[in-house]
Amino acid sequence: MTHYTNFGAEARKIMLQKNIKLVDVAKELGVSVPYVSEILKGTRAGEKQKPRIAKMLGMENEAIL
Helix, strand or coil: CCCCCHHHHHHHHHHHHCCCCHHHHHHHHCCCHHHHHHHHHCCCCCCCHHHHHHHHHCCCHHHHC
């Protein structure tokens, strides 16, 4: 089973609701799918990408922290 950070779990929930795939997020950001996955799992910090992911998904700012 995949373990996500709080940010990652919230992002995945929104992605499922809106039928957005990891490949869609990666393409929008111009990064690889594994990189996006690692950000959501917390194995990569993704400091520059997290705010972009949050904005893309319409997440509240508190979810980033």
